[in-house]
Amino acid sequence: MNKIFSALPTTIFEVMSSLAREKQAINLGQGFPDDPGPQDVRRIAAEAVLDGYNQYPSMMGIPELRQAIADHYRRFQGVDLNPLTEVMVTSGATEALAGAIFGAIEPGDEVVLFQPTYDAYLPLVLRAGGVPRLVALQPPQWTFTQADLAAVFSPRTRAVIFNNPLNPSGVVYEREQIELLASFCARFDAIAICDEVWEHVIFDGRRHISMLEIPSMRERTIKIGSAGKIFSLTGWKVGLVAAAPALMKVIAKSHQFLTFTTPPNLQVAVAYGLGKDEDYFTTMRASFQRSRDRFCAGLAARGFPVIPSQGTYFVNVDIGALGLDDDVAFCTQLVERFGVAAIPVSAFYAQDHVRTVVRFCFAKTDATLDAGLERLEHAVAELRKGGA
């Protein structure tokens, strides 16, 4: 069997969710909300199954969704996309990532990645024959410098994979960092594969800046989005790609043999949802921000050193300051003995590991968060007594 996949561990999200089910733990690991998601969007999907068209939709996505995607990004990001040549619907952002990576990378091409890297990136790059060049970001800022980029970009760089807002760190990069990265892409003639699935889940009045908004990047950016995140419906797996026609043509060829298409009822519902007024997006953000604040206050009150979260469903704590030095051991004990699942951030490093950062998902009801906090307090008291 293929050596890359046979050597891979099962992804940490599945490992932790399985343990959470087995131990009946509170699952603050894998990122999914307790809230069932907007009822109007779900109703339209249900009606479309009963009364709509349920045969293969077109390979690039149904026309009304491609138009809705173009309209949505014109409204929110001021980006002009041609729905016929620059927009494609995929089965989740995960499929979009595979399509973009397989479409863009030739064996031997170098690919710049930032650690912590979302779980799918590195295996897909390796499977495409890419040679990873890794930048290790450090808490609590998780920023990169000109020197960091100069150390990994070269004339062999074909692409950079950039996740903004960044999962698991919860950072929302500002224009200065985005432009710094853009300047390296232009200098080395590299493509930016931009995973922007968290674009709407950002807090404290921030605005998401898409790489597509940077004029020098318009022709060299592959933007990836996910309706799963925009509508808090993570199981739906409806993703999207936006890219200039020359890039899109090739990514579409890759997509045609990954999934080819995506369930039509979900496409109809997402097309409707993307047209929702500003109020939906503001209310969604405010609700997650309130949960973030409640959970972070609870963590801080219990002495956890919280690394601020600017976006995503996640907040991180640095257990090093509690005298604990192994995030994997901590998370294993936490789920097995104390009934809380979390994610050890070292799982997202292939080298130069950061080993004391633990990610929690706060997109939960107050009752779930409060119960989780109580168990965490007990766990840390016990683990500090005995050493993790």
Ligand code: PMP
């Ligand atoms: N990229 C990032 C950064 C994510 O956090 C996720 C899901 N949490 C995905 C991609 C995958 O999205 P989807 O479920 O639409 O495949």
Ligand code: GLN
């Ligand atoms: N992206 C989700 C998270 O960060 C998990 C997605 C998955 O399980 N593949 O928790």
